[in-house]
Amino acid sequence: MRRVLIIGAGMGGLAAALRLQQKGLQVTVLEKLPRPGGRSNVIEENGFRVDLGPTILVMKSTFDETYQAIGQDIDKRIAFTQLDPNYRIHYHDGTWIDLYSNMAKLAMEVEKVAPGMAERLFRFLGEGARKYEFGMDFVARNFDHITDLANPTAALRLLQTASYENLYQQVSTFFQGNDKLTKAFSFHSMFLGLSPFDALAMYSLITYADLARGMWYPMGGIYSIIEDMVSLAREMGVDLRMNMPVEEICIEQGRAVGVKLESGEILLADIIISNADLPYTYRKLIPARHRRHYPDRSLEKMHYACSGYLLYLGIDRKYPDMRHQALYFSEDYRANLDAIFKTKTLPKEPSFHLNNPTITDPGLAPEGHSLLYILAPMPNLSAKLGWDQAAPILREQLLGQLERIVDPDIRQHIVWEREYRPTDFEQDINAVLGTAFGSLAQGFFQSSYFRPHNKARDIKGLYFVGQGTYPGIGMPMVLISAQLVTERIVKECS
Ligand SMILES: Cc1cc2nc3c(=O)[nH]c(=O)nc-3n(C[C@H](O)[C@H](O)[C@H](O)COP(=O)(O)OP(=O)(O)OC[C@H]3O[C@@H](n4cnc5c(N)ncnc54)[C@H](O)[C@@H]3O)c2cc1C
Structure with missing residues (x-):
């Protein structure tokens, strides 16, 4: 049976562990901290239980699909409730609006801010739907060659929706320069660590996904999902080890063969996957002589969130x-x-x-x-x-x-x-530069094919999962990254 070592028990590391164990590989997860979850962690003290990081759960289908892949139904294990309104937006002048998934209520809120603007709201969301459809073509797939980006239908949609324009500028045009509505319908790029003033208009697909496809809350908080993934992993036979910081990935003749822990212990495996921040993994866990494609100077030049x-x-x-x-x-x-x-x-x-x-x-x-x-x-x-x-x-x-x-x-x-x-x-x-949502900002040249790939180019047997590789930042994306790396490993190693 092939042995897999996963460095890090973030949501992506856990999802990859579940999927690979299900495929018949023997998975061990090595986590630095006493508690799994990474950025999706929790603080429990004095009768309070608060999610440390993520609280906004959109694209619930990615959670459903993760569980379906291991023969489970997430809704039978965790109680979800839809949040509607998704958010209340408070402005500096003391006014506020509620952003609902219920379209009739959302339209009323928009009319409250700017009478007559509801029609523009629906045009904006319609364009968001088109961006979402073509954007997802580049999200849920592995990339090997730059030609994988060639997709004539998507190129046409890119032009039709002017997704290459500036996000804030385009949203402002939709809402005829209304400042309050522009802020309310463009801030979502912040979830990817990008200012709406710098992001591509393409990213209003997140606003669409959030409002039109709904926002969910798992009872017990986001950490209840991590806890459930951990108990499923243990039931399936994944070896989960906490307080196990990895110091180095051992490489012999161009192949990753195991890891050295900070304790000095060496663990061997056929496949190594890093869920730790990708630029950190390259810089701190892989000696420079083994990484021609990611020398320190190119890691320094990357755009951090x-x-x-x-x-x-x-x-x-x-x-x-x-x-x-x-x-x-x-x-x-x-x-x-x-x-x-x-x-x-x-x-x-x-x-x-x-x-x-x-x-x-x-x-x-x-x-x-x-x-x-x-x-x-x-x-x-x-x-x-x-x-x-x-x-x-x-x-x-x-x-x-x-x-x-x-x-x-x-x-x-x-x-x-x-x-x-x-x-x-x-x-x-070990978040590079203390980045919160994810390490690498999700600009055009750090997305899809241009984001670091989930397979190391110059080290055989080394893969990546989580926000550092494609598709990118946020819980739904790291769950998709676990699906993609599993598909790749199963294809390449069977
Ligand atoms: C404050 C905040 C708010 C957020 N809000 C949202 C939100 O509302 N919605 C949303 O979808 N996303 C949100 N995110 C983003 C989301 O939490 C992350 O993108 C996602 O959880 C990253 O998961 P990951 O699998 O990449 O692993 P990470 O969570 O980055 O975990 C990596 C793991 O690797 C471990 N590790 C590192 N180095 C080593 C080593 N040497 N040896 C062993 N283990 C190691 C770490 O300890 C960590 O447990 C938020 C994040 C933060 C911090």
């Missing part, structure tokens, strides 16, 4: 009027994004994502309490901000905003608090 500052608050009161998911857009939204992506400075007035999962799932907090998760996108660690100074400033700014939009007395009601900084991403999971 942004990071984030997170604040988690346990509150001894309930906020029934809040939405489960919300976003706050700062007054100078553009300056905020430029600080993150261009000048790499601390944003003066951060925009942020505000999540209150206890609206849907009160069991995540003690009775009568709420749990708030606040995520403010930040520059990555190339910015050298000095996080011991920056974090208290940000905390103060975020609490000030919560006083405005949630509760003027919120500070007196905080009974539990934790934070997570860009430096924590680097230290805990």
Whole structure:
């Protein structure tokens, strides 16, 4: 039986383990941390249980399909509920709109902001559907040659939908320059670590997928999916080992033959898959003499995604009027994004994502309490901000905003608090430059064929899974990456 070693128990590593074990390979997963999950981890303390990273679950079909591939039905194991509205958007002037998946309600919200604009909303979503259809042709496939990009129908759609244009600019044109609606229907590129001012209009396919195909919440939080994947993996015979940081991938005569752990122990295998950040894997786990295609200088030139500052608050009161998911857009939204992506400075007035999962799932907090998760996108660690100074400033700014939009007395009601900084991403999971959502930004030249491939070019037997390879960042994408690497390994190694 072929032996597979997977470095890292992130969602992609776990999904690949399940699929490969199901195909008859003997899989061992080696995770650095005491707990699996990687970026999709959890904090459990003082009766609060909060997802550390992802909270927005779209493209649920990718989760369904992952389970179907191993003969399971995810809906029989985890209770999902659809969130509708998907988000409440708070603007700096105190106004807000709700973004619903229910199209009639969404149209009413849009009309509230700009009367007569509903017709344009439906045109925007129609174009989003076309982008989604052709975009998916480049998502769920392995790439070997640049000619794999040649697809005459997709090329035509690319032109018809002007997907090569600038995202913010194109959305603004759809909504006749209405600033509030443009922000509300373009921020989704941030999920890929891209500013809407820099991203391709193509990425409004995410807005379409989110609104038209729905957003879901698994009871117990996102981590309940990781827990379930772990128990399935154990039942299927996957050997999952925690507290096992890998120090080096052992390479003999151009082939990966095993790994050396930090403890000095060497484990041998026929196939090695890295779920750790791909640029980190190349730079830190593979000696330079074995990687002609990824020398340090080309890894340095890659375009790295942004990071984030997170604040988690346990509150001894309930906020029934809040939405489960919300976003706050700062007054100078553009300056905020430029600080993150261009000048790499601390944003003066951060925009942020505000999540209150206890609206849907009160069991995540003690009775009568709420749990708030606040995520403010930040520059990555190339910015050298000095996080011991920056974090208290940000905390103060975020609490000030919560006083405005949630509760003027919120500070007196905080009974539990934790934070997570860009430096924590680097230290805990070896995230290159402390990147949050994923390491490599998803610009055109780091997508599909141009993103690092899931098979090392100059090392036989070495593969990749997760956000660093194609299709890219986010839970649905890393689940697809597990499908793609499994298909490749089964084809090449059987
Ligand atoms: C704050 C935040 C919010 C997010 N929000 C969303 C969202 O709402 N929706 C969404 O879909 N996605 C979201 N994402 C993105 C999503 O979480 C990630 O893209 C996805 O979880 C990455 O999974 P992965 O399989 O690539 O592995 P990762 O999660 O990157 O895990 C890699 C694993 O490898 C381990 N590792 C590293 N080095 C070693 C080593 N040397 N030896 C052994 N193990 C090692 C790490 O400890 C880690 O467990 C968010 C991410 C963050 C951080």
